[in-house]
Amino acid sequence: xxxxxxxxxxxxxxxxxxxxxxxxxxxxxxxxxxxxxxxxxxxxxxxxxxxxxxxxxxxxxxxxxxxxxxxxxxxxxxxxxxxxxxxxxxxxxxxxxx
Amino acid sequence: xxxxxxxxxxxxxxxxxxxxxxxxxxxxxxxxxxxxxxxxxxxxxxxxxxxxxxxxxxxxxxxxxxxxxxxxxxxxxxxxxxxxxxxxxxxxxxxxxxxxxxxxxxxxxxxxxxxxxxxxxxxxxxxxxxxxxxxxxxxxxxxxxxxxxxxxxxxxxxxxxxxxxxxxxxxxxxxxxxxxxxxxxxxxxxxxxxxxxxxxxxxxxxxxxxxxxxxxxxxxxxxxxxxxxxxxxxxxxxxxxxxxxxxxxxxxxxxxxxxxxxxxxxxxxxxxxxxxxxxxxxxxxxxxxxxxxxxxxxxxxxxxxxxxxxxxxxxxxxxxxxxxxxxxxxxxxxxxxxxxxxxxxxxxxxxxxxxxxxxxxxxxxxxxxxxxxxxxxxxxxxxxxxxxxxxxxxxxxxxxxxxxxxxxxxxxxxxxxxxxxxxxxxxxxx
Numbered sequence: 021x022x023x024x025x026x027x028x029x030x031x032x033x034x035x036x037x038x039x040x041x042x043x044x045x046x047x048x049x050x051x052x053x054x055x056x057x058x059x060x061x062x063x064x065x066x067x068x069x070x071x072x073x074x075x076x077x078x079x080x081x082x083x084x085x086x087x088x089x090x091x092x093x094x095x096x097x098x099x100x101x102x103x104x105x106x107x108x109x110x111x112x113x114x115x116x117x118x
Numbered sequence: 119x120x121x122x123x124x125x126x127x128x129x130x131x132x133x134x135x136x137x138x139x140x141x142x143x144x145x146x147x148x149x150x151x152x153x154x155x156x157x158x159x160x161x162x163x164x165x166x167x168x169x170x171x172x173x174x175x176x177x178x179x180x181x182x183x184x185x186x187x188x189x190x191x192x193x194x195x196x197x198x199x200x201x202x203x204x205x206x207x208x209x210x211x212x213x214x215x216x217x218x219x220x221x222x223x224x225x226x227x228x229x230x231x232x233x234x235x236x237x238x239x240x241x242x243x244x245x246x247x248x249x250x251x252x253x254x255x256x257x258x259x260x261x262x263x264x265x266x267x268x269x270x271x272x273x274x275x276x277x278x279x280x281x282x283x284x285x286x287x288x289x290x291x292x293x294x295x296x297x298x299x300x301x302x303x304x305x306x307x308x309x310x311x312x313x314x315x316x317x318x319x320x321x322x323x324x325x326x327x328x329x330x331x332x333x334x335x336x337x338x339x340x341x342x343x344x345x346x347x348x349x350x351x352x353x354x355x356x357x358x359x360x361x362x363x364x365x366x367x368x369x370x371x372x373x374x375x376x377x378x379x380x381x382x383x384x385x386x387x388x389x390x391x392x393x394x395x396x397x398x399x400x401x402x403x404x405x406x407x408x409x410x411x412x413x414x415x416x417x418x419x420x421x422x423x424x425x426x427x428x429x430x431x432x433x434x435x436x437x438x439x440x441x442x443x444x445x446x447x448x449x450x451x452x453x454x455x456x457x458x459x460x461x462x463x464x465x466x467x468x469x470x471x472x473x474x475x476x477x478x479x480x481x482x483x484x485x486x487x488x489x490x491x492x493x494x495x496x497x498x499x500x501x502x503x504x505x506x507x508x509x510x511x512x513x514x515x516x517x518x519x520x521x522x523x524x525x526x527x528x529x530x531x532x533x534x535x536x537x538x539x540x541x542x543x544x545x546x547x548x
Contacts (some may be wrong), residue, residue, distance in 0.1 A: 037477055037485070038470075039346075039409070040492045067343055071210040071474060075482040082486025105348060105408045116346070117410025 022089050024052040027059060030087055034079045038072060041115050043080060047107025050098065057091035059084050064103045073097075142209035146479045148222045152202025153472060155230055157542050159194020160461075163187045164535040167516070168528040175520060177445040179317075184449070185240040191456055193233050193255065196329055197290075199464050201229075201262055203336075203471050204283075208269060211339065212280070217268035221261055229258030245304045252301035259294045263287050278355045282335020285363040289327025292370075296320040312376060319373040321452070326366045326389060329460045330426075334362065334396055337419070337463075341400060344416060344470065345407035354399045358392050365389040383437060390430045397427050413494065414502055418466025421510055425458030450520040457531070458513050465509065465538060469502065472545050480548075496548035497541045505537035 034043045043049055043063065051062040061080055065073050077095045084093045108116070163186075167174060170183030178184045205222055209215055216222060232255025239247030266287055273280060296319060303309045309316055338355050341347075369385030372378075400423060412420070433451055436442040442451065473493040481490040512531030519527030 034486060035492060037481075037490070037493050038344075038474075040494065066346065070343065071207065071478075072482075075478065075485055078482070079486030086487070105346070116408060 022054055022087060024054060026087060027052045027084055030083050034083045036076060041112055045109045045112030057089060059090055060094045060096060062096040062098060064098055066103050068099060142215045144205055144209060144216050144219050148219060149202040149206040149475060151226050152198050156195050156198035157539050159190045159198060161535050161539050163190035164532040168532045171525045171528055175446050178449060182241055182243050186237055189236060192324055196460055196464060200332055204266060206475060212273045214269060214272045217265050221265045225258045225261035228254055232258055249301050249305060252298055256294050256298050263291050278352050278359050279335045279339045281359040282331050286328055286331035289323045293320060293324035293328050315373040315376060319370045322366060322370045325455060331362060333463050342403050345404060346409040347403045347407045350403050354395060358396055361388055361392045365392060390434045393426055393430045397423055414506060415466040415469045417506060418462055422459050422462035425454060425462060429455040429459055446521050450517045453520055454517045472542055476545055476548060491548060496545045502541050505534055508537060509534035
C-alpha cells in the first residue's frame with residue numbers, strides 16, 4: 021500500500037536543475053492522490069514559460085513510477101493557484117539565501 | 119512569476135512527459151553550431167586585439183585589425199550566440215516551433231562562410247573578398263530574420279519581450295543592409311565623404327538597435343526568471359520598448375540623412391535616459407528577488423549593466439563636452455560598449471544557456487530515473503569565478519589601455535576568453 025508520505029519522500033530527490041532545490045522544498049507539490057496502485061500528483065512550477073518545465077514534471081512522474089507498488093502515475097500540472105514564495109519550506113528558503 | 123502574459127494563466131494543464139516544450143525544441147545541432155561559431159569568434163577576436171594592439175590605437179577607418187576584431191565580435195560572437203540562443207529559447211519560452219529548421223541550417227552555413235570571407239577580406243583589405251563575404255553573410259542574416267519573423271507571427275500570446283525582439287530584428291536587417299552599402303561603396307565610392315555618418319549609423323543600428331534591444335527585451339524575461347522575482351510590473355518596460363527604438367531610429371536616420379548634429383544627440387540622449395531607466399527597473403527587480411545569492415550569470419549580467427551605464431554616461435559627457443576627439447578615445451568608448459556591455463551580458467547568458475542546452479538533450483530523459491547533475495555542476499565553478507575577475511579586469515584595463523597605450527592589458531581579456539572557452543567545452547562534455 022503506497023502512502024502519500026512515501027511519495028513525498030521520493031519527491032525530495034527531484035530537483036529543479038537550475039535552482040538546485042527539490043520540488044518539495046520549493047513548494048511546487050500541491051496534492052498527492054492515491055487510488056490503489058495509481059498515483060496522481062498535482063503540481064505547479066515557479067514560472068510559466070520556464071524552459072525546463074516539462075523536464076521537471078517528467079522527472080516527478082519518473083521518480084514516483086520507481087516506487088514499489090506503483091503501476092500508474094499521472095502528473096497534473098496546474099497554474100492556479102499560482103506559486104508564491106510563501107509555499108517554500110524553511111529549508112527551501114535557507115537554500116535560496118534567506 | 120512575472121505578470122508578463124495576460125491570458126496565460128488558467129491554460130490547460132500540460133500533458134505529462136514530452137510536453138509542448140519538447141515538441142517545439144529544435145534539433146540540438148542548430149543552436150549548438152551557432153554557439154560554437156560564437157565561442158571560436160570570441161577567442162579569435164581577443165587574440166587579434168592583443169596581437170594588434172598598437173595598430174588598433176590608430177584611426178579606425180579601414181584599419182584591418184580594427185575591422186577584423188569588430189566584426190568577429192559583432193557578427194561571429196554577438197550575432198552567432200544571439201541566433202543560437204533565439205533558435206533554442208524562442209520555441210521553449212514563447213511556445214511556438216521555429217518556422218523552418220531547414221532554413222536555419224542553410225542560413226548557418228551562409229552566415230559562417232560569409233563571415234569567414236569578410237574577415238579574410240578585412241585582414242588583407244582585399245575589396246572583392248570583402249564584398250563577396252558581405253553579400254553571402256547578408257543572405258545568411260536575411261534568411262535568419264525571415265525565419266524568426268515567420269516564427270514570431272505564430273506566437274499565441276504576445277508580450278513586451280516580443281516587441282523588443284521584433285524591433286531588434288528590424289534593426290539587425292537594417293544594420294546588415296548598411297554593411298552591404300558600405301561594402302559596395304569600397305568598390306563604387308558613391309558615398310564620398312558621407313561614408314562617416316553612414317558608418318556611425320551602421321554602428322548605432324547594430325550596437326544599440328540589434329544588440330541592446332535584444333539584450334534588454336530578453337533580459338526583462340530572464341532576469342526575473344533567474345532571480346526569482348515575482349510580479350514585477352511591465353509598465354516601464356512597455357514604455358522603454360517605445361523610447362529605445364525611437365531614440366535609436368532618430369539618431370540613425372539623422373545620420374543617414376546628413377541632418378544637423380543636435381538631432382543625433384537628442385536621439386542618443388533619449389537612449390541614454392532609457393538606459394538609466396532600464397537600470398532603475400532592473401534595480402527594482404533585484405530588490406524584490408527571492409534568490410538572494412547572486413550566481414555567476416547574474417554577476418556578469420549586473421556587471422554588464424554597470425558597463426552600459428558607464429558607457430552611456432562617459433559617451434554622453436564625452437559628446438557634450440567635445441572630449442571624444444582622438445581615435446583612441448573613440449576606440450576606448452566603442453570597446454567599453456561592445457566588450458563591457460554587450461559581450462559581458464553574452465558571457466553571463468552563455469553560462470545559463472549552454473548548460474541548459476546540453477542538460478536538456480543529455481539529462482532531461484534521465485531525470486527522475488537516476489541522479490542527474492544540476493546545471494551549475496556541469497562546469498568548474500571556481501575556475502569560472504576566476505574567469506569572471508580576469509574578464510572584468512581585462513575589459514577595464516583594455517579600455518583604459520586603448521587611451522594610455524597599455525599593450526599588456528588585452529592579454530588579460532584574452533586569458534579570460536580562453537577560460538571561458540575551456541568552460542564551454544567542459545559543459546559540452548559534462
